[in-house]
Amino acid sequence: MTSESFGRRERGEQFELCDQSVLKRENAYTGRYLVLLDPQEGKRGMEALRSRAGVPGAEQVRGAEAESAVRILEEPDVSALFPDLGVAVVGVAPDQREALVTAAQEESSIIAAEPERLVYISTITDQSREVTGYYPTYRSDEDVLERHTTAAMAAALGPAWDESDHTWGLQAVRANHCRLTGQGVMVAVLDTGVDTNHPDLAARIAGTASFVPGQSVQDGNGHGTHCIGTAAGPADPQQRPRYGVAPEARILAGKVLSNQGSGSDGQILAGISWALSQGARVISMSLGAPVSPGQLFSPVFETVAQRVVAAGTLIVAAAGNDGGPVNHPANCPSILAVAALGKALHVAPFSCRGQSLAGAEINIAAPGVEVRSAWPMPQVYKTISGTSMATPHVAGIVVLLAQMEPGATAPELKKRLISGAYRLPQPPENVGAGLGQTP
Structure with missing residues (x-):
């Protein structure tokens, strides 16, 4: 190793x-x-x-x-x-x-x-991987589907869901049956920022900060707005269906990646520090840099995650979209790694798999194929795919758990999340404990 x-x-x-x-x-x-x-x-x-x-x-x-x-x-x-x-x-x-x-x-x-x-949100080609030998990506978009249009993907898409009132993702995690709303709980999404003028989100943004030189928190990419919408979009959006797991959570939007989709570890650490100072109970990071088989987790990010957990906050992160080992920083033992499921509740072909190394396992899975959520104006909404889309589903569930048990420690929230997952007939290295479920 x-x-x-x-x-x-x-x-x-x-x-x-x-x-x-x-x-x-x-x-x-x-x-x-x-x-x-x-x-x-x-x-x-x-x-x-x-x-x-x-x-x-x-x-x-x-x-x-x-x-x-x-x-x-x-x-x-x-x-x-x-x-x-x-x-x-x-x-x-x-x-x-x-x-x-x-x-x-x-x-x-x-x-x-x-x-x-250095980290990126943009899709990195296989040619880039051959040049660099190590291609950090912070990506999750519709290109994933185009690059993985196979029989396995067709199976992952599964049967049709009636999404006239709730997205299939909300139905899969049972948010449509949950009476909890996330009221009073802070969720921080560290990404490309947020559309601060979005009609569904603007009124509930509790704080914003940009850690990208020369750029405001305004989302010029779309990825961050989409992830925020999945975690905490409203119960009654401007257009149906409802797409947010915790519709009354307070939103913290930290911009750690630029409008061009690039950033650095230092910017992410700055965002984590800021989220803690603002009282976030869960930090959602739909980002990740691919690692080689057998590569160990970052001791810096692991220790930071331990200190965040000790402060009462959970970090959830995307497992990655390259189909290889769980990405950095989700491969840290103290960070929850989230895999993506398709509509048939099978793991998506692009979703990274676990390794038999400390922390390199998948912890839990959530909907990540053809997920509809918020998008910067004037488009308002968009449907995309990736483990990035699965991660805020889990962050929203943690918000609801924190509302249900305000005094719960971060390890207790994690235990309730994992124990409450719906078991899937697939290997744990692909889906962890199973499909995340609202309480």
Whole structure:
């Protein structure tokens, strides 16, 4: 097994030395590093990086300081430290990388470090994969169907559902029979932003923040608006059918990917920090970067997820659309990986599968083929497919569970979600516990 991270042994896990070959792959990394710090020794760790590896001075970014996060992440000669997560995004000169490796291995206040990934929402072709050897994608759109038009997909599409009043996805998770609405619960969707003028969503947006330099939270892509609609679209949309699982949830829209569909790990971490500061009970991330078979999860994102769970919040993420192993960051043990189902409740051919590695399993499945939801004006609605569409179904279910049991911890919410799933006659590595169900 290989890992793209390096650092010290913690909690019985060995974080292996970085495979330096991955740093040579085109268009995979930003050139900066994510550094996981001991929360009690963050200042000492940053000082060690500065003195031993020439890492520039760090500026602290609190969760609510979105503008500061954008400014700092944009400047190559400044490091961003997120104290609530215990993570820093640092720049380091190429000739200082070995010094960074040494500092991460020897300094007790530094737990791990790894290259910061570039991430994308746009569909990446097989040719791109051959060029880069590693093609991070944050994608989920109608092109998935075009690339996977097979007998298996035809079977996944399944029988016709009557969607005159509720989308087939809401019927499958039984949201059409649930009396809970998500009232008073915050759901954060970290994506390409939101159409702040959408007639179905505008009145319930509790907070927005953009972590993309030079771009407002206004969604110029559509992906983020679609995911927000599935998680928390209204009970009475401008046009039927209803498509939102938790119709009275309060919406937090964090823009971590640009209108062109690109972003970085640092922007995602900034979005997570912001969502926590705003009181989100669930963070939905319909995004993922493909990993190689046998590749370990990111220790930085895993530890961040553990700290988020300890704060009372669950993270759900898309398993991925390349049909391979569960993507980053959904392959982290403390992040729920969501697979996509078609209308026959069979796993979609494009949906990633689990591996026999810690965290690399599918946790749960949800509707992800031909899903109708909100879309930026003037189109208003659109039907697309992918594990990105399955993920906000699960986020909406978690919102309803949090409303039902306001005092539940994040592990308790996860337990109720998994135990309440509808078992499917398919391998757990494809569908996890089964089809997510509303309480």
